[in-house]
Amino acid sequence: MQLIYELSVPGRRGIKLPASDVPSAAVLPEELLRREQAGLAEVSELDLVRHFTNLSRRNFSVDTNFYPLGSCTMKYNAKVLENAAALFAPFHPMTALLPGGADFCQGTLGMLYDLGQLLADITGMDEVTTQPLAGAQGEMTGIMLIAAYHASRGNKAKKKYVVVPDSSHGTNPASAAIVGYEIITVPTAPYGDMDLELFKKAMSDEVAAVMMTCPNTLGLFNPHIKEISDIAHSHDALMYYDGANLNAIMGKVKPGDVGFDVIHVNLHKTFGTPHGGGGPGSGPVGVKKALIPFLPQPRIVMDDDGKLLLETANKGSIGRTANFFGNFGVMAKAYAYIIMLGREGLIQVSEQAVLNANYIKEKLKPYYDLPYDMTCMHECVFSASKQLEHGVHAIDIAKFLIDKGYHPPTVYFPMIVKEAIMIEPTETESKATMDAFIAVMIEAAQAAISNPRALHDAPLTMPISRLDETKAAREQNVCCSG
Amino acid sequence: MSDSHYCPHTPEEIAAMLAAIGVAGIEELFSPIPAELRAKSFNLPAGMSEFETYARMQAIAADNTQGMTNFIGGGFYDHIIPSVVDHLSGRSEFYTAYTPYQPECSQGTLQALFEYQTAICRLTGLDVSNASLYDGGTACAEAAMMALRVTGRNKIVVDGCVSPFSRQVLKTYLFNLDVEVIEIAPQKGQLDRGALASLLDDSVAAVLLQNPNFFGTVEDFTTLADQVHDAGALLIGSVYPIALGILKSPGEVGIDIAVGDGQSLGNPLSFGGPSFGFIAAKKTLIRNMPGRIVGETVDRNGTRGYVLTLQAREQHIKRHKATSNICSNQGLCALRGLIFLSSVGKEGLADLARLNRDKAEYAKAQLTSIPGVAVLQSAATFNEFTLYLSKNAAAVVGLLLDKGIAAGVPLGEYYEGAENCLVVTVTEKRTRKEIDLFARELEVALCN
Numbered sequence: 001m002q003l004i005y006e007l008s009v010p011g012r013r014g015i016k017l018p019a020s021d022v023p024s025a026a027v028l029p030e031e032l033l034r035r036e037q038a039g040l041a042e043v044s045e046l047d048l049v050r051h052f053t054n055l056s057r058r059n060f061s062v063d064t065n066f067y068p069l070g071s072c073t074m075k076y077n078a079k080v081l082e083n084a085a086a087l088f089a090p091f092h093p094m095t096a097l098l099p100g101g102a103d104f105c106q107g108t109l110g111m112l113y114d115l116g117q118l119l120a121d122i123t124g125m126d127e128v129t130t131q132p133l134a135g136a137q138g139e140m141t142g143i144m145l146i147a148a149y150h151a152s153r154g155n156k157a158k159k160k161y162v163v164v165p166d167s168s169h170g171t172n173p174a175s176a177a178i179v180g181y182e183i184i185t186v187p188t189a190p191y192g193d194m195d196l197e198l199f200k201k202a203m204s205d206e207v208a209a210v211m212m213t214c215p216n217t218l219g220l221f222n223p224h225i226k227e228i229s230d231i232a233h234s235h236d237a238l239m240y241y242d243g244a245n246l247n248a249i250m251g252k253v254k255p256g257d258v259g260f261d262v263i264h265v266n267l268h269k270t271f272g273t274p275h276g277g278g279g280p281g282s283g284p285v286g287v288k289k290a291l292i293p294f295l296p297q298p299r300i301v302m303d304d305d306g307k308l309l310l311e312t313a314n315k316g317s318i319g320r321t322a323n324f325f326g327n328f329g330v331m332a333k334a335y336a337y338i339i340m341l342g343r344e345g346l347i348q349v350s351e352q353a354v355l356n357a358n359y360i361k362e363k364l365k366p367y368y369d370l371p372y373d374m375t376c377m378h379e380c381v382f383s384a385s386k387q388l389e390h391g392v393h394a395i396d397i398a399k400f401l402i403d404k405g406y407h408p409p410t411v412y413f414p415m416i417v418k419e420a421i422m423i424e425p426t427e428t429e430s431k432a433t434m435d436a437f438i439a440v441m442i443e444a445a446q447a448a449i450s451n452p453r454a455l456h457d458a459p460l461t462m463p464i465s466r467l468d469e470t471k472a473a474r475e476q477n478v479c480c481s482g
Numbered sequence: 483m484s485d486s487h488y489c490p491h492t493p494e495e496i497a498a499m500l501a502a503i504g505v506a507g508i509e510e511l512f513s514p515i516p517a518e519l520r521a522k523s524f525n526l527p528a529g530m531s532e533f534e535t536y537a538r539m540q541a542i543a544a545d546n547t548q549g550m551t552n553f554i555g556g557g558f559y560d561h562i563i564p565s566v567v568d569h570l571s572g573r574s575e576f577y578t579a580y581t582p583y584q585p586e587c588s589q590g591t592l593q594a595l596f597e598y599q600t601a602i603c604r605l606t607g608l609d610v611s612n613a614s615l616y617d618g619g620t621a622c623a624e625a626a627m628m629a630l631r632v633t634g635r636n637k638i639v640v641d642g643c644v645s646p647f648s649r650q651v652l653k654t655y656l657f658n659l660d661v662e663v664i665e666i667a668p669q670k671g672q673l674d675r676g677a678l679a680s681l682l683d684d685s686v687a688a689v690l691l692q693n694p695n696f697f698g699t700v701e702d703f704t705t706l707a708d709q710v711h712d713a714g715a716l717l718i719g720s721v722y723p724i725a726l727g728i729l730k731s732p733g734e735v736g737i738d739i740a741v742g743d744g745q746s747l748g749n750p751l752s753f754g755g756p757s758f759g760f761i762a763a764k765k766t767l768i769r770n771m772p773g774r775i776v777g778e779t780v781d782r783n784g785t786r787g788y789v790l791t792l793q794a795r796e797q798h799i800k801r802h803k804a805t806s807n808i809c810s811n812q813g814l815c816a817l818r819g820l821i822f823l824s825s826v827g828k829e830g831l832a833d834l835a836r837l838n839r840d841k842a843e844y845a846k847a848q849l850t851s852i853p854g855v856a857v858l859q860s861a862a863t864f865n866e867f868t869l870y871l872s873k874n875a876a877a878v879v880g881l882l883l884d885k886g887i888a889a890g891v892p893l894g895e896y897y898e899g900a901e902n903c904l905v906v907t908v909t910e911k912r913t914r915k916e917i918d919l920f921a922r923e924l925e926v927a928l929c930n
Binding site: 001003004005011012013014015017018020021022023024025026028029031032033034035037038039040041042043045048049052053055056057058059060061062063064065067069072074075076077078080082083084085087088089090091092093094095096097098099100101104105106107108110111118121122124133134135136137139140144147148151156169170171173174175176177178179180183220221223225226249250251252253254257258268272274275276277278279280281282296318319320321322323324325326327328329330332335336338339340341342343344345346347348349351352354355356358359362363374375377398399402407408410413427428429430431459462463464465466467468469471472473475476477478479480 | 488489490491495496498499500502503504505508511512513514515516518519520521522524525526527528529530531532535536538539540541542543544545546547548550552554555556557558560562564566569570572573574575576577578579580581582583584585586587588589590591593594595596597599600601603604605607609610611613614616617618619620627645647648650651653654655657658659660700701702704726727728729730731734743750751752753754755756758765768774775776777778779780781782783785787788789791792794796797798799800801802803804806807808809810811812813814815817820821823824825826827828829830831832833834836837839840841842843844862876877879880883888891892895910911913914915917
C-alpha cells in the first residue's frame with residue numbers, strides 16, 4: 001500500500017479551518033520562524049478516509065479474529081465503554097488544579113476515587129493511585145514507592161537489590177533497574193514456580209523488593225506465595241505484585257491477603273479496555289497502609305462531607321508520574337466495566353477465563369509438549385519442541401495460524417520455555433471458536449510431520465509474506481524520506 | 483445463567499468443557515490456590531445492564547461543571563478535532579488490536595506508526611522518532627535518561643520555565659538515582675541565559691528547555707545549541723506541536739532530542755488523558771531511544787512492509803539492561819495524532835498556528851487595555867502569555883470560575899513571588915465574543 005505521503009498533492013486540503021473573527025497579528029521576528037513548512041500530507045478528506053480504512057483492514061483485531069495472545073488478555077471490549085469514555089472528552093484537567101477548581105470537577109474526581117476503592121477491594125489493598133499511565137509505569141511507580149519507604153527508614157544505601165523470578169515479564173527487571181536497583185534473578189523449579197530453595201539463598205537484608213506475577217507467566221498459581229512473602233518480610237523486603245494476570249483470580253484470592261504490599265493493575269487487560277494497537281494502557285497502583293505517605297500527587301482524598309479534594313502538600317510523596325491524573329479516558333472505561341459486571345460478573349470472568357484455558361490445554365496436550373503439566377489458571381504454555389524435531393519452530397506454527405485467520409498466541413515467552421507457545425483464550429471466547437482454533441492447532445502439528453514446508457512458507461494469504469527483520473535493523477529506515 | 487453476557491457459554495457447554503478437562507466443577511480448577519489464601523470477602527456492588535451503566539456514567543459526567551470557557555492550557559489545549567479522527571481511529575481493527583508483534587497480520591498498525599514517525603520527524607526537523615511515549619512529562623524524563631546514558635554524566639540542567647508538571651515528573655523519575663537536577667530560576671518568564679552559561683561544564687549530560695515555555699514565551703535557542711554542545715552536553719527541547727506550524731523546528735535550532743505532548747493533535751482533553759508523548763532525535767542517538775520503533779523492510783518477494791525494529795534495546799529482550807522499561811506506548815493516540823496532522827495538512831498546520839496566535843494577540847490587546855493588567859514578558863508569545871495583575875491571580879481565577887470562565891493558570895503555586903501572575907491560553911476555538919466577555923469579567927473582578 002502507498003504511504004499517505006505518496007498520495008500527497010501540493011496545495012490539496014483535507015479540512016477547512018474556522019474563519020478568523022479577529023485581526024491578523026503582526027508577523028513574528030524571522031529568527032523565531034521555521035524556514036519551510038513541515039512536510040505533512042496534503043490529501044482530500046476522502047483520500048484520507050480510504051487510506052486509513054484500508055490500512056485498518058490490514059490488521060487482525062479482537063473484533064475480527066480470535067486473538068489468544070498469552071499474557072496480554074485480549075478479551076472482547078464492550079462497545080458501551082467507548083460511549084461512556086466519550087462523555088468526558090470536554091473536561092480540561094487544569095480546571096481541577098486551579099485554586100478551588102476541584103469543586104467544578106466533582107464528577108471526574110469522584111469517579112477516580114471510586115475506581116480506586118473498587119480496585120482496592122479487588123486486590124486487597126488500602127489505597128490506589130490512578131496516576132500511572134501503563135502497566136510498566138505502574139511497576140516503576142510501585143518500585144519508587146518501595147524505594148521511598150526504605151529511604152524513610154534510613155535504609156536507602158543498604159537496600160540494593162530487587163529479586164525477580166526468571167519467568168517474569170521483561171518490564172519487571174527493567175522497571176526496577178530504572179529506579180536504580182540491581183537485579184537478582186531466581187530460576188524456576190521443575191514444579192513451575194520460582195525455586196524456593198534458591199529464593200531463600202538469594203534473599204538478604206539488602207533486598208528491597210521481590211517482584212512476582214501470580215499466577216505467573218506459565219499460567220500457574222504459586223502455592224508457596226505466602227511463605228515467599230513471609231521470607232521477604234523477614235528481611236524487610238516488600239512484595240510487589242505484577243497484576244498482568246489478575247484476570248484469573250478476581251474474587252478468588254486477593255494479593256493483599258497473601259502478603260503483597262504493592263500491586264499494579266493493567267486496566268487494558270483485566271478490565272476490558274481496548275489495547276489500541278499498543279496503548280493507551282493504564283496502570284493504577286495499589287498499596288498497603290505503610291506506603292500511602294509516598295503516593296504520587298495530587299492525591300485525591302474525600303473529606304467528611306463526601307467532597308473530593310486534591311492533596312498536594314505531602315512532603316513524603318515521590319512526586320508525580322504523569323502531568324495530570326493518568327489516562328482518565330481509559331479509567332472511565334474500566335470503571336464502567338467494573339460497575340457493569342459487578343461482583344458476580346467479575347467472579348464469572350475469572351472462572352470462565354480459567355475454564356477456557358484448561359479446556360484448550362487438555363485438548364492440545366496430545367499434540368504439543370506441555371512442559372509444566374498441571375492445572376493452569378487463565379493461560380497455558382506449550383512448547384513446540386516436538387515439532388522442532390521436524391524442523392518446525394514456534395514461529396512457523398504462528399505464521400500458519402495467521403493463514404487460517406487466527407492471531408497467533410505469544411511465542412518465545414516466557415523465555416524459560418524453549419519454543420514457547422503461550423495461549424490465553426480469555427473468558428469472552430465461545431466453545432465453538434476455541435474448538436475451531438484447536439482443530440487448526442492440531443492441523444499445524446500434523447503438518448509439521450507431513451508437510452513442514454507449508455509451515456515454513458506461511459503466511460501466504462496476507463498482503464505480505466515474512467519480512468526481512470535484519471534488513472530493517474541494519475538500515476534503520478524509520479521515517480519516509482522526501 | 484450468565485451474570486456477564488460477555489461470557490458466552492451455556493450450562494451445557496460448560497458441562498462439556500468440564501468433562502473434557504476431567505474435573506467435576508469450575509471450583510476444582512482453582513484448587514492450586516491453597517484454601518487458607520482464598521479471599522474472605524469481595525464486596526463489589528451487583529452488576530447492571532449496559533444501559534444502566536451508561537446512565538450512571540452520564541450522571542458522573544453531569545457532576546462536573548459543564549460548558550466552561552477554557553483560557554487554560556498548561557500542557558493540554560482545547561483545539562479542534564476533525565470528525566475523521568474519531569471515525570478512523572474508531573475502526574475497531576485499529577483499537578482492538580495489540581502491539582504489532584506479528585507483522586504480517588498487523589501491517590495496518592505498523593504502516594500507520596511508520597507514517598506517524600515520519601510526521602513527527604518532519605514536524606521537528608529531526609531524523610528519527612519512536613512510535614510514541616506516554617505523555618509530555620514522561621517524554622521529558624525519558625529524554626533526560628537517554629542523555630544520561632549517551633553521555634555517561636550525571637547532571638541535568640532544567641530551565642525553570644519548563645512546565646512545573648514536567649519538571650516534577652522528571653525529578654520523580656530520577657529521585658532514587660545518583661543524578662543531580664539543577665533548575666534555573668526564570669527571569670520575567672524567560673530563560674536566564676547567564677545562569678545557564680555559568681552552569682555548563684563537563685558534568686552536565688543535558689539541558690532541558692521548553693518552547694514556547696510555561697509562561698508562553700517564544701525564544702530563539704539557536705545560539706544556545708553550540709554552547710551546550712561545546713560543553714559536551716545534549717540539548718533537549720520540549721515543544722508544542724501546533725506551534726511548530728510556524729515556529730522554528732527543533733532541528734533548525736540545533737536541538738538533539740525533541741519531546742512534547744501530542745494531546746493537541748486530535749486527542750480530546752478527557753480530564754488529562756490519554757494523550758501521547760512524542761520523542762524525536764538525531765540519527766546517531768537511535769540506539770539509545772526508548773520504546774517501540776517501526777522500520778521499513780521488504781518481504782520474501784521484495785514487497786515493502788513494516789516491522790518493529792531495533793528490539794534489542796527493549797525490555798522484553800534486554801530485561802534490566804533495556805534502554806527503558808516502557809512496553810505499551812499510546813499507539814491509538816499516536817494514530818489520532820497522525821490522522822489529525824494528515825487532515826490539517828502542510829499548509830493547514832501553518833494556518834492553524836497563525837489563527838491561534840491571532841486570537842491570542844487579540845486577547846492580549848483586549849486584556850491589557852484593562853487598568854491594572856500588564857503583560858509580564860517583553861518577548862514574543864504564541865497562543866499563551868502571562869499577565870501581571872493588580873490583584874492576587876488565584877483569587878481572580880476563583881471569581882471567574884463562578885462565571886463559567888477558566889481564566890488561566892495562576893502561577894503563585896508554581897513560582898515564588900508570582901502570586902499576581904496569570905498564564906492565559908487562547909486557542910483557535912475561542913471566539914472574539916468569548917474573549918470580549920472574558921475581558922469584561924476580568925475588569926469587573928479587578929475592580930471589586
